[in-house]
Amino acid sequence: MSVKTDVNEIFEVKEKKAIKVNSEWKKVKGFALGLIIPAVLLIIWExxxxxxxxxxxxxxxxxxIVQKIIELxxxxxxxxxxxxxxYRVAVGFLAGMVAAVVIGSVVGYFKWFEQLMDPLIQAFRSxxxxxxxxxxxxxxxxxxxxKVMLIAVGVFFPIYLNIVSGIQGVDRKLIEVGKIHHFTALxxxxxxxxxxxLPSFLVGLRSGVGLGWMFVVASELMGASQGLGYLLVVGQNTYSPELIIASIILFALLGKATDFLLKTLEARALKWQDNLQNQF
Known part of the structure; x- marks a missing residue:
């Protein structure tokens, strides 16, 4: 009996290792696949x-442009x-996210509060x-x-909309099951x-951080003396297209990095879901 148990444990360990290796290989393959089009475009451009x-x-x-970045x-x-x-994006994102979570949760959960607040919020969103x-x-x-306030305003609306949509989209049958089991409100x-x-909320976070990087450009046009948006202005005033494009590329890389972190968080948080994303 113990021999069979040991054999089963060995097979389970090997199976887990195989699954882990296969998962890592899929990640590397996906990363390499995503580099093909940018690499081809850069070669054509050069x-x-x-x-x-x-x-x-x-x-x-x-x-x-790479030489300009290295020079800086x-x-x-x-x-x-x-x-x-x-720093500006991080602080603005956190401020906008906290406000969106608080207001969006209340608006999504209480119908009367939605009728009170949502028309005003939608007007501001426009x-x-x-x-x-x-x-x-x-x-x-x-x-x-x-600058931070402007970024927070940009971040607030997509997160707010996704939270409200996510809460109001909860299947009413699930709520009824909770009542059957005598769940408290908490x-x-x-x-x-x-x-x-949660899925809708995480999508809102990714949309919010994307808008945060867009709004930081507008915020750094407001008399900034530092920042990548400031470099855009310097490049324009000094007729340096390589500095402008270098700043744009840095924005793209930073935006992609933060989106990747949130996408990784999303994949881990929703690993329990039986969906198409987790199937492959």
């Missing part, structure tokens, strides 16, 4: 500039600009982001507070509403 199919002054070659890094200014921009800039400058000056929220609305 060749087009080298053979004068594109004006090098208007569209600098990728190698020139060697000067020691790059990390300061990246750090300031990342206001273009740049329309807030002069008002925030007037209220808070051109310091960090106005137990219903913790064991039914929260898990059921």
């Amino acid at each position: 060749v087009a500039v080298r053979f004068s199919l594109l004006d090098a002054y208007v569209f600098p070659a990728p190698t020139t 890094a060697n000067e020691g200014t790059l990390w300061g600009h990246v750090g300031v921009t990342f 206001i273009p982001s740049l329309a807030w800039v002069p008002l925030f400058i007037l209220w808070m000056g051109i310091g960090e507070a106005s 137990q219903t929220v913790r064991r039914i509403i929260f898990p059921a609305s």
Whole structure:
């Protein structure tokens, strides 16, 4: 009996290792697959500039842009600009997320509160982001507070909408099951509403962080002296397209990195779901 148990344990360990290796291989394969199109585009871009199919002054070659990034890094200014921009996005994202979670949860759970608050929130959502800039400058000056507030406003709405949609989309039959088992209101929220609305909430986080990187550009046009948005302005004023494109690429890389982190969090948090994503 013990021999059979040992054999079964060995097979289970081997099976777990095989599954883990297969999972890691799929991740590497997916990462490599995602690099194909960017690599092809960069090669075409480089060749087009080298053979004068594109004006090098208007569209600098990728190698020139990489050299510019390395130059900024060697000067020691790059990390300061990246750090300031990342700090603004992080603080604005956290502020907008907290406000969206609190208000969105109440609006989604209580019908009367939705009727009270949602029309006003939807009206504010229709206001273009740049329309807030002069008002925030007037209220808070051109310091960090106005920049963070603008990012928080941009982050708030997608997270709010997804939370409200997620809570209101919970299957009513699940709520009835909770009542049958005599769940309290807290137990219903913790064991039914929260898990059921979690996918929508995580999608809202990814949308929010994406808008956070967009809004930080507008915020850094408000008299900033540091940040990647500031580098865009410097590149425009000094007629340096390589600096402008380098800043845009850095925005793209940072945005992709934060989205990857949230996507990884989403995959781990929703591992229990039996869906198409977890099947392959």
